[in-house]
Amino acid sequence: MKQQKSFKDMEQGKLYLVPTPIGNLEDMTFRSVKMLDEADLIASEDTRNTQKLLNHFDIATKQISLHEHNVKERVPELIALLKEGKKIAQVSDAGMPSISDPGHELVLQAIEEDIDVISLPGASAGITALIASGVSPQPFTFYGFLPRKSNEQKKALEGLKNNHSTLIFYESPHRIVKTLINMKEVFGGNQKAVLCRELTKLFEEYSRGTIESLIEGLEGKTIKGECCLIIEASVSEQPDDSVLGLTLVEHVTYLIEEMDFSSKDAIKEVAKIRGLKKQEVYKEFHRE
Incomplete structure (x- = not known):
């Protein structure tokens, strides 16, 4: 097991994953603006698109492109800069980096090289x-x-x-x-x-x-x-006989432990499948 202490050594290079607005520029966080301003370099999915954001917030940090067509060549270059102690902010065109956007490869390589990867919270569609x-x-x-x-x-x-x-x-x-x-x-x-x-x-x-x-x-x-x-989550029209063979409590427990349902959603699902009222299943499940 390896542990990352994100803010223990601030002298070493770090990769910051910075969210950008999905539409409304007012959704940009104070921390994200500060990070883009303080970074040594911004790795952008589209430098032209990101430049509009930087101009809006008067940020002069230099950009470098990182997209699906140049990721193999760019990642080693960025890793080398991180090893030199540079702070790099990675952004996509909108929302959180790596979610349906390029950039995950840089995260994986940074982790492999024991470089801290720090994710900032923000907009996600x-x-x-x-x-x-x-x-x-x-x-x-x-x-x-x-x-x-x-x-x-x-x-x-x-x-x-x-x-x-x-x-x-x-x-x-x-x-x-x-x-x-x-x-x-x-x-x-x-x-x-x-x-x-x-x-x-x-x-x-x-x-x-x-x-x-x-x-x-x-x-x-x-x-x-x-x-x-x-x-909406699917509900089986013809539940597995082995599931229907369970008691109500066993059925709810099965959905929680095996299907990662919350207790509330498991009770709702069992009620749907068995044609019962949620209150009936709730009372049975929580009976002491």
């Missing part, structure tokens, strides 16, 4: 959308972008079909309806679904309904802006 969606926030599975090709997308969705947690996806506005149609084919059309668009921006929009109703409401329309899609 998936969590921002989830907590306002109205869909149960726990447990959840963040997937990000699905494969673009329809057959590969369906295969990925099949793998998530029996995942008993809320699903979070990112999607292009040009592909969102096709993706929903594939979800209907795999998941069915009755699962609760929420499309979150243009988060934190002037035209922020939440479209809440079912997979089927979202398709009906969006088909044929021009959709703009980055999209985040929240899909």
Whole structure:
């Protein structure tokens, strides 16, 4: 086991993962502004995009590009600078670095070289959308972008079909309806679904309904802006007989221990599967 004491030796080089706004520049934290200003170098997914942010906050720190097309050449260069004692701030175009964005390779190499990696908290589209969606926030599975090709997308969705947690996806506005149609084919059309668009921006929009109703409401329309899609956890239509053979308490305990459900969501799930009221399951589970 290796332990990182992030702020023990401030003379050594450190890699800072700095979140940037997903739309509204006012979501930039004081700490993130300070870090970008104090860093020796900023590793940016797109230097032109990041420069707009730096100009807004009067930050003059030099940038270097780090994206999917130059990561193999750039990582060794950045690691060498970190070993020299440089402080490097890594940013993506929006939100948290490495989440559906390039840069994870630098984190892995820094850890391999015993260089401290320090993550600053900040904006993340998936969590921002989830907590306002109205869909149960726990447990959840963040997937990000699905494969673009329809057959590969369906295969990925099949793998998530029996995942008993809320699903979070990112999607292009040009592909969102096709993706929903594939979800209907795999998941069915009755699962609760929420499309979150243009988060934190002037035209922020939440479209809440079912997979089927979202398709009906969006088909044929021009959709703009980055999209985040929240899909309700699946509930098996025909539960495994071995699960139904369990007592109520055993069934709830199984979901908590084996499926990582919270006790609240496990009780709700068992009630759905067995056609009972939540109160009945709650009283049985918490009976002393």
